[in-house]
Amino acid sequence: MKHLIDFTAEQLASFEADAQKKYDEFVSKGITLNMARGKPAPEQLDLSDKLFSLTADDTGFIASDGSDCRNYGLLYGIPECRKLFGEILGVDPKNIIACGSSSLNLMFDYIAQCCYSGVSGCEPWIYNKNKKFIAIVPGYDRHFAIAEYFGLQMINVPMVAEGPDMDMIEELIKDPDVKGMFCVPKYSNPDGITYSDETVRRLAKMKPAAKDFRVIWDAAYIVHDLYEEGDELLNIFDEACKYGNEDNFVAFTSTSKITFAGAGVSAIAVSDRNFEEISRRLTLQIISYDKINQLKHSFIYKTLDDVKAQMKKHAEIMRPKFMTVLSVLNEELGELGIAKWNEPKGGYFISLDVETGSAKYVGELCKNAGLTLTGVGATYPYGIDPEDKNIRLAPSCPSVEELKAASEIICLAVKLAACKAIRESK
Amino acid sequence: MKHLIDFTAEQLASFEADAQKKYDEFVSKGITLNMARGKPAPEQLDLSDKLFSLTADDTGFIASDGSDCRNYGLLYGIPECRKLFGEILGVDPKNIIACGSSSLNLMFDYIAQCCYSGVSGCEPWIYNKNKKFIAIVPGYDRHFAIAEYFGLQMINVPMVAEGPDMDMIEELIKDPDVKGMFCVPKYSNPDGITYSDETVRRLAKMKPAAKDFRVIWDAAYIVHDLYEEGDELLNIFDEACKYGNEDNFVAFTSTSKITFAGAGVSAIAVSDRNFEEISRRLTLQIISYDKINQLKHSFIYKTLDDVKAQMKKHAEIMRPKFMTVLSVLNEELGELGIAKWNEPKGGYFISLDVETGSAKYVGELCKNAGLTLTGVGATYPYGIDPEDKNIRLAPSCPSVEELKAASEIICLAVKLAACKAIRESK
Numbered sequence: 001m002k003h004l005i006d007f008t009a010e011q012l013a014s015f016e017a018d019a020q021k022k023y024d025e026f027v028s029k030g031i032t033l034n035m036a037r038g039k040p041a042p043e044q045l046d047l048s049d050k051l052f053s054l055t056a057d058d059t060g061f062i063a064s065d066g067s068d069c070r071n072y073g074l075l076y077g078i079p080e081c082r083k084l085f086g087e088i089l090g091v092d093p094k095n096i097i098a099c100g101s102s103s104l105n106l107m108f109d110y111i112a113q114c115c116y117s118g119v120s121g122c123e124p125w126i127y128n129k130n131k132k133f134i135a136i137v138p139g140y141d142r143h144f145a146i147a148e149y150f151g152l153q154m155i156n157v158p159m160v161a162e163g164p165d166m167d168m169i170e171e172l173i174k175d176p177d178v179k180g181m182f183c184v185p186k187y188s189n190p191d192g193i194t195y196s197d198e199t200v201r202r203l204a205k206m207k208p209a210a211k212d213f214r215v216i217w218d219a220a221y222i223v224h225d226l227y228e229e230g231d232e233l234l235n236i237f238d239e240a241c242k243y244g245n246e247d248n249f250v251a252f253t254s255t256s257k258i259t260f261a262g263a264g265v266s267a268i269a270v271s272d273r274n275f276e277e278i279s280r281r282l283t284l285q286i287i288s289y290d291k292i293n294q295l296k297h298s299f300i301y302k303t304l305d306d307v308k309a310q311m312k313k314h315a316e317i318m319r320p321k322f323m324t325v326l327s328v329l330n331e332e333l334g335e336l337g338i339a340k341w342n343e344p345k346g347g348y349f350i351s352l353d354v355e356t357g358s359a360k361y362v363g364e365l366c367k368n369a370g371l372t373l374t375g376v377g378a379t380y381p382y383g384i385d386p387e388d389k390n391i392r393l394a395p396s397c398p399s400v401e402e403l404k405a406a407s408e409i410i411c412l413a414v415k416l417a418a419c420k421a422i423r424e425s426k
Numbered sequence: 427m428k429h430l431i432d433f434t435a436e437q438l439a440s441f442e443a444d445a446q447k448k449y450d451e452f453v454s455k456g457i458t459l460n461m462a463r464g465k466p467a468p469e470q471l472d473l474s475d476k477l478f479s480l481t482a483d484d485t486g487f488i489a490s491d492g493s494d495c496r497n498y499g500l501l502y503g504i505p506e507c508r509k510l511f512g513e514i515l516g517v518d519p520k521n522i523i524a525c526g527s528s529s530l531n532l533m534f535d536y537i538a539q540c541c542y543s544g545v546s547g548c549e550p551w552i553y554n555k556n557k558k559f560i561a562i563v564p565g566y567d568r569h570f571a572i573a574e575y576f577g578l579q580m581i582n583v584p585m586v587a588e589g590p591d592m593d594m595i596e597e598l599i600k601d602p603d604v605k606g607m608f609c610v611p612k613y614s615n616p617d618g619i620t621y622s623d624e625t626v627r628r629l630a631k632m633k634p635a636a637k638d639f640r641v642i643w644d645a646a647y648i649v650h651d652l653y654e655e656g657d658e659l660l661n662i663f664d665e666a667c668k669y670g671n672e673d674n675f676v677a678f679t680s681t682s683k684i685t686f687a688g689a690g691v692s693a694i695a696v697s698d699r700n701f702e703e704i705s706r707r708l709t710l711q712i713i714s715y716d717k718i719n720q721l722k723h724s725f726i727y728k729t730l731d732d733v734k735a736q737m738k739k740h741a742e743i744m745r746p747k748f749m750t751v752l753s754v755l756n757e758e759l760g761e762l763g764i765a766k767w768n769e770p771k772g773g774y775f776i777s778l779d780v781e782t783g784s785a786k787y788v789g790e791l792c793k794n795a796g797l798t799l800t801g802v803g804a805t806y807p808y809g810i811d812p813e814d815k816n817i818r819l820a821p822s823c824p825s826v827e828e829l830k831a832a833s834e835i836i837c838l839a840v841k842l843a844a845c846k847a848i849r850e851s852k
Contacts, residue, residue, distance in 0.1 A: 037498070045487075045496040052487070052496070052718065055479035061471075070471040070478070070686045072463070100526050101716040108711040109535075116542045116552055116576070126542055126552055145710045150542070260496040263718040284571045285534040290527040290716065292478065292689040 003337030004418055016419040023369060023412040026405070031370040033406045038189070038348035039397045040261050040314075041321075047313050048259040051300055059299045069291035075282060077267070078291050080298040085267035087304035089219060089251055090235040096269055097278065100289045103254035103266035107182075107216055108146050110250055110268075113281050114179070114214060115150045119274070120247060122212035125150070125179055134172055134181035136164040138351055138379030138390045140189040143182035143218070147381070152179065154381035159188065163195035166202045173208035180214035186233045187221035190351040190379055190392035192344020194231035204239035206248065217251040221347040223304075223311050224257060226319050231345050237269070246271040255297060257348065258310060265290075265297045321395040321403055325350055328407035338418035350393040351379070352410070358417040359388045365413035371406050429763030430844055435852075442845040449795065449838040452831070457796040459832045464615070464774035465823045466687050466740075467747075473739050474685040477726055485725045495717035501708060503693070504717050506724040511693035513730040515645060515677055516661040522695055523704065526715045529680035529692040533608075533642055534572050536676055536694075539707050540605070540640060541576050545700075546673060548638035551576070551605055560598055560607035562590040564777055564805030564816045566615040569608035569644070573807070578605065580807035585614065589621035592628045599634035606640035612659045613647035616777040616805055616818035618770020620657035630665035632674065643677040647773040649730075649737050650683060652745050657771050663695070672697040681723060683774065684736060691716075691723045747821040747829055751776055754833035764844035776819040777805070778836070784843040785814045791839035797832050 007015060061070050063078035076082065077098025086093040099106055118124040125131050133147045135154035147154055155178070157168045164183065172178050185195045195203070203215065217236055225231070240246045249271075255264030270278060301307050326343055329352070333339045340353045354362050363376035374392040377383040393410070395403055433441060487496050489504035502508065503524025512519035525532055544550040551557045559573045561580035573580055581604070583594045590609065598604050611621045621629070629641065643662055651657070666672045675697075681690030696704060727733050752769055755778070759765045766779045780788050789802035800818040803809040819836070821829055 039498050042494060042497075045494065048496070049482060053481035053483070055481065056475060057479070061478070068468065068471065070474070070689060071468075072465050072682075072687045100528075102526075102712045105712045112538055112542060116538060124552070126550070142710070142713075149707070149710050256498075260718060261498045262714040263496060263716045281575070284568070284575050286528045286531045287568075288688040290689040290719070292686060293716070293719070 019412050019415040026369045026409050033371045033402050035394045035406055036372045036374045038394045041397050044314055044317050051259050054296045059295050069295045072287045075288050078294045081294040089269040091237055091269045096267055098294055099266045101263050103252040106252050106268055111146055111150055120212045130177040132178045135381045136183055138190050141378040144381045159191050163199035173206055176209040179210050182216045184218045187347025190349040192342050192347045194233050197234050200234040201239055205243050215249045217249050219251050219253040222253055223307055225346040226315050227345050247273050265294050320400050324400050324403045325395045325407045332411035339414050348396050352391045353389050354414050355418050355421050356387045356389050358421055359391050361417045362413045366409055369409045371409045445838050445841040452795045452835050459797045459828050461820050461832055462798050462800045464820045467823050470740055470743050477685055480722045485721050495721045498713045501714050504720045507720040515695040517663050517695045522693055524720055525692045527689050529678040532678050532694055537572055537576055546638045556603040558604045561807045562609055564616050567804040570807045585617050589625035599632055602635040605636050608642040610644045613773025616775040618768050618773045620659050623660050626660040627665055631669050641675045643675050645677050645679040648679055649733055651772040652741050653771055673699050691720050746826050750826050750829045751821045751833045758837035765840050774822050778817045779815050780840050781844050781847050782813045782815050784847055785817050787843045788839045792835055795835045797835045
């Protein structure tokens with residue numbers, strides 16, 4: 001099959017009419033589908049029903065160090081929970097703080113601390129009118145929203161197959177006003193790309209002009225493989241330590257997509273110096289996090305292997321969903337040359353690039369057919385995709401049946417938008 | 427019995443020798459007691475064992491609005507939990523945000539927002555080098571620590587029998603650099619004083635020069651009565667609304683001392699305008715709080731009456747402890763004129779005022795006899811009690827037996843310190 005751009009006018013007209021007819025059929029059905037957010041499906045949540053219903057007969061009340069989890073104490077979390085996150089993130093438990101239910105909250109609070117209090121003995125960021133942040137694009141809208149809220153001017157750096165464009169980053173960090181970056185190094189949101197060893201090493205080696213440069217290492221999908229063979233991510237702290245750069249990295253994760261979304265346990269992994277700095281704030285911010293939830297999680301997940309076993313069950317639910325979307329995309333758009341996408345081996349998203357200038361229109365067409373996608377533009381800072389081409393697909397929550405319909409709608413919308421673009425460009 | 431100050435030299439020497447002998451006996455026993463923090467006792471935590479062990483068979487997973495509590499969503503909390511806190515705090519549920527496990531965290535975050543982002547359209551506090559906060563003394567060390575962390579210069583305002591000295595506050599708020607105050611309006615920490623109607627009304631009427639003046643209304647002990655007949659606190663929002671001043675107040679509470687300390691549910695109560703302002707931050711800070719814990723709490727505590735029934739059980743455990751301490755204080759120090767204390771009808775503390783310049787020495791004597799008290803000075807900003815006279819006693823955690831010994835040690839320490847002071851002043 002030839003690319004759509006090479007179709008004759010008649011072929012294009014016939015192709016468009018066919019797509020329009022099928023699209024109209026979907027519209028007339030009046031369906032409602034949602035692929036907007038990376039929410040776990042109910043059957044994924046069912047995997048943790050045991051956690052919901054653990055009783056004192058199962059867990060007791062007492063943490064491994066003898067602390068009563070029902071009372072105040074242990075600001076840094078119970079030892080068994082710190083150990084578990086240590087295994088997940090590949091760091092010593094002493095460098096882990098096991099916290100509450102939200103890692104986003106931890107990232108927000110850390111950026112806030114950088115802004116109002118300063119880190120590494122540097123001036124609080126808030127006093128710097130030119131403070132900037134590297135925004136890897138496409139990326140996670142909530143990361144960008146935090147940077148925007150704190151007045152960090154974002155500089156777009158594109159993702160390539162290996163991770164962010166490191167040549168650009170190495171240039172940008174020569175500016176002392178460039179204070180850091182968010183990243184999702186494994187199964188990136190939305191591309192599903194895992195940073196290559198070379199990328200991790202180049203990040204680890206960085207000597208930014210800003211002494212208070214911080215990489216927010218959002219390990220949201222660190223154990224979230226879809227297949228038996230998952231991507232491998234180098235351990236950032238091991239690499240950074242080789243160059244004395246471990247303070248540049250602050251890692252975050254949570255069990256939101258292991259157990260319950262928004263009701264799991266989160267954690268920070270940091271260098272000794274950063275631990276001390278965060279600790280000075282935490283001591284004032286909270287007496288202790290919810291240790292009961294930590295205890296219940298640690299009861300079920302004693303080791304990384306226990307977590308991996310759980311992730312296999314998630315993968316069994318998620319994999320057919322990803323495969324459904326990918327197979328429709330391949331079948332419908334595979335050889336038309338009007339769209340590109342990754343086939344991620346994990347994470348929660350498929351990133352779809354359509355013709356430049358078409359993404360918003362595709363989003364509208366989907367919406368009119370009853371399918372809600374992540375707001376087009378949301379994968380870029382300030383909600384502005386300069387090329388208007390990226391669409392994030394979140395296949396986790398709908399059923400396979402729904403995803404089939406949703407993917408067909410997306411493909412029809414992409415086709416219609418492409419036909420319109422080609423017509424208009426001629 | 428006459429006051430110690432009126433003792434003859436011989437009487438004093440004999441009194442001191444007797445106290446010293448008894449004190450030395452305690453020292454020789456090598457006991458270890460702790461009355462430092464307002465931690466619930468294990469038997470209080472046992473009162474919530476049912477909460478710990480609720481299963482899905484009890485609660486289901488679904489909130490009253492149909493939301494799955496295991497998934498993301500409902501940033502402001504589940505409706506039944508907002509309703510419960512609405513009843514506890516006396517406000518419409520629409521003005522409640524039900525949050526995570528820590529109200530201290532909520533207060534810290536709110537002050538942080540005032541500092542880096544500003545409220546009521548005013549300049550962020552961080553840019554104001556002269557920003558000040560009213561510190562009601564004696565008060566809660568964690569409040570003072572937050573103010574200190576954010577660089578708010580604290581101005582001491584003494585507590586009187588009716589609450590804080592309102593004449594002073596009404597003067598201080600004429601300064602636009604005075605940005606607010608923390609307070610514990612019911613069963614204050616440490617005095618156990620509940621603000622009189624007149625005090626609440628004067629607070630409600632305040633028209634501070636700073637448009638972004640905020641009273642952090644820490645309703646930590648709002649339902650924490652010790653006796654059948656508890657103190658009554660006027661509803662601050664009802665009063666403030668009469669003068670259009672509802673934005674001046676941001677109220678916080680939690681179930682930390684109703685269910686589990688550090689593993690309960692917390693809440694914010696605010697005006698519509700403040701709700702919107704906090705909401706702009708929260709939307710970026712977190713996707714949603716732990717709704718499973720909210721669901722479990724709301725299952726057991728459906729109404730304020732359910733909470734009150736639980737608080738009666740707490741009171742049955744706490745009351746004998748307070749009475750033990752108070753009876754030893756009365757018996758040993760009642761007529762010597764060397765110490766004063768309140769007899770609170772609720773809360774977690776007894777505030778003991780000893781001879782000016784003696785509190786640190788009393789603390790040392792207690793420590794040497796194996797009794798840890800709240801750090802002397804901690805009830806004042808920067809840890810400095812200008813008169814060195816206040817000591818906070820926290821009777822909740824030790825047993826009645828232990829409290830009897832602890833109180834005797836305290837009384838002996840107070841006597842010895844007073845004797846020393848009298849000897850040295852003569």
